[in-house]
Amino acid sequence: xxxxxxxxxxxxxxxxxxxxxxxxxxxxxxxxxxxxxxxxxxxxxxxxxxxxxxxxxxxxxxxxxxxxxxxxxxxxxxxxxxxxxxxxxxxxxxxxxxxxxxxxxxxxxxxxxxxxxxxxxxxxxxxxxxxxxxxxxxxxxxxxxxxxxxxxxxxxxxxxxxxxxxxxxxxxxxxxxxxxxxxxxxxxxxxxxxxxxxxxxxxxxxxxxxxxxxxxxxxxxxxxxxxxxxxxxxxxxxxxxxx
Amino acid sequence: xxxxxxxxxxxxxxxxxxxxxxxxxxxxxxxxxxxxxxxxxxxxxxxxxxxxxxxxxxxxxxxxxxxxxxxxxxxxxxxxxxxxxxxxxxxxxxxxxxxxxxxxxxxxxxxxxxxxxxxxxxxxxxxxxxxxxxxxxxxxxxxxxxxxxxxxxxxxxxxxxxxxxxxxxxxxxxxxxxxxxxxxxxxxxxxxxxxxxxxxxxxxxxxxxxxxxxxxxxxxxxx
Numbered sequence: 001x002x003x004x005x006x007x008x009x010x011x012x013x014x015x016x017x018x019x020x021x022x023x024x025x026x027x028x029x030x031x032x033x034x035x036x037x038x039x040x041x042x043x044x045x046x047x048x049x050x051x052x053x054x055x056x057x058x059x060x061x062x063x064x065x066x067x068x069x070x071x072x073x074x075x076x077x078x079x080x081x082x083x084x085x086x087x088x089x090x091x092x093x094x095x096x097x098x099x100x101x102x103x104x105x106x107x108x109x110x111x112x113x114x115x116x117x118x119x120x121x122x123x124x125x126x127x128x129x130x131x132x133x134x135x136x137x138x139x140x141x142x143x144x145x146x147x148x149x150x151x152x153x154x155x156x157x158x159x160x161x162x163x164x165x166x167x168x169x170x171x172x173x174x175x176x177x178x179x180x181x182x183x184x185x186x187x188x189x190x191x192x193x194x195x196x197x198x199x200x201x202x203x204x205x206x207x208x209x210x211x212x213x214x215x216x217x218x219x220x221x222x223x224x225x226x227x228x229x230x231x232x233x234x235x236x237x238x239x240x241x242x243x
Numbered sequence: 244x245x246x247x248x249x250x251x252x253x254x255x256x257x258x259x260x261x262x263x264x265x266x267x268x269x270x271x272x273x274x275x276x277x278x279x280x281x282x283x284x285x286x287x288x289x290x291x292x293x294x295x296x297x298x299x300x301x302x303x304x305x306x307x308x309x310x311x312x313x314x315x316x317x318x319x320x321x322x323x324x325x326x327x328x329x330x331x332x333x334x335x336x337x338x339x340x341x342x343x344x345x346x347x348x349x350x351x352x353x354x355x356x357x358x359x360x361x362x363x364x365x366x367x368x369x370x371x372x373x374x375x376x377x378x379x380x381x382x383x384x385x386x387x388x389x390x391x392x393x394x395x396x397x398x399x400x401x402x403x404x405x406x407x408x409x410x411x412x413x414x415x416x417x418x419x420x421x422x423x424x425x426x427x428x429x430x431x432x433x434x435x436x437x438x439x440x441x442x443x444x445x446x447x448x449x450x451x452x453x454x455x456x457x458x459x460x461x462x463x464x465x466x
Contacts, residue, residue: 068415068435071428076433077429153306183322
């Protein structure tokens with residue numbers, strides 16, 4: 001049977017509803033991942049037990065496949081009495097894994113800050129929290145935002161795995177459409193392009209954010225390839241089936 | 244009567260699943276490594292049309308979910324070409340192509356990191372393109388690319404967990420089967436997670452050792 005994408009037109013509203021759900025779960029997941037990444041990144045720099053615990057957390061969530069994490073949260077937790085529905089399990093799972101990958105980026109961003117800056121803030125009498133909020137994180141994010149962007153792109157791709165826990169996001173609806181129309185090639189080819197478009201939009205947003213965060217810098221963030229601070233394996237992370 | 248407890252045979256099932264996961268990972272990673280590097284070399288020598296075509300295709304592969312790629316190959320290709328594929332073949336094809344896409348971008352960065360003057364010097368000495376890649380570009384690009392490649396390997400090992408969806412009995416599928424019989428998902432998924440973690444950690448350790456050997460000749464950074 002020849003390639004014929006017009007079979008999709010009558011199912012476009014179903015697919016768009018799925019795409020909207022993907023966008024929702026991804027937006028919430030990215031927000032959760034960003035907060036967790038910033039918190040863990042700050043903690044992981046420390047030497048004490050908090051730092052060790054944060055690094056252990058990152059180690060566990062980076063080395064276990066995302067599917068297994070999702071199955072554990074959705075099927076494993078109810079066994080011990082914790083019930084979370086598919087949507088919020090998805091948000092939680094994306095937040096947990098994105099936080100782990102992102103914290104590595106934030107951590108190397110923090111380690112790249114010149115010590116004198118932090119010392120000056122201490123001498124100036126700022127509290128620990130104020131130093132982290134006003135000095136450390138804004139500077140670290142300037143270098144970390146691009147690699148964080150790759151982590152977020154990977155989160156969007158990972159969200160397709162949530163179709164395996166009954167969440168009807170765009171991959172889940174596409175499976176339904178494929179079995180209804182008997183045209184799997186057209187459906188999945190369309191889906192492939194749709195995800196590529198979605199991740200392109202995310203990376204455009206990250207570029208804009210990068211320019212905004214670096215607007216006071218001499219090179220205005222226009223210098224290409226700011227890979228400073230990217231931990232190896234982050235910029236291209238597949239995140240257990242994310243890519 | 245129901246046999247819902249864990250038995251010794253479950254250990255064999257998990258071990259078999261782990262073997263399938265590791266085998267699939269090793270095979271597809273090697274194929275991906277070869278294909279991705281070859282594509283990067285083609286791009287480096289600015290082969291017209293083919294280079295651009297490869298670049299676009301690999302960019303698309305890198306920016307779409309592996310799950311959708313698996314569905315496209317396993318369900319889509321047979322429907323289009325009337326050529327049924329076995330799950331293992333479809334999984335191998337998809338993961339190899341996906342790995343190649345990531346290797347390509349790492350290899351391109353590695354090749355670009357080698358100084359232009361070295362290439363010109365090699366040309367002046369009359370080295371052929373094959374000799375240039377083999378003796379000048381290859382070794383240096385590899386030393387540059389080894390750290391990202393180790394990271395990629397750990398990721399691709401985890402990506403293999405997705406092939407359970409199209410019916411390959413890997414470690415995740417073994418966990419799924421075990422879960423259906425014992426109805427103890429908490430214990431099963433914890434165990435499966437621990438096994439993946441151990442495999443990934445071992446891979447990281449091996450990778451780091453290899454990286455130290457490759458960089459042994461380079462001067463320490465003196466930080």
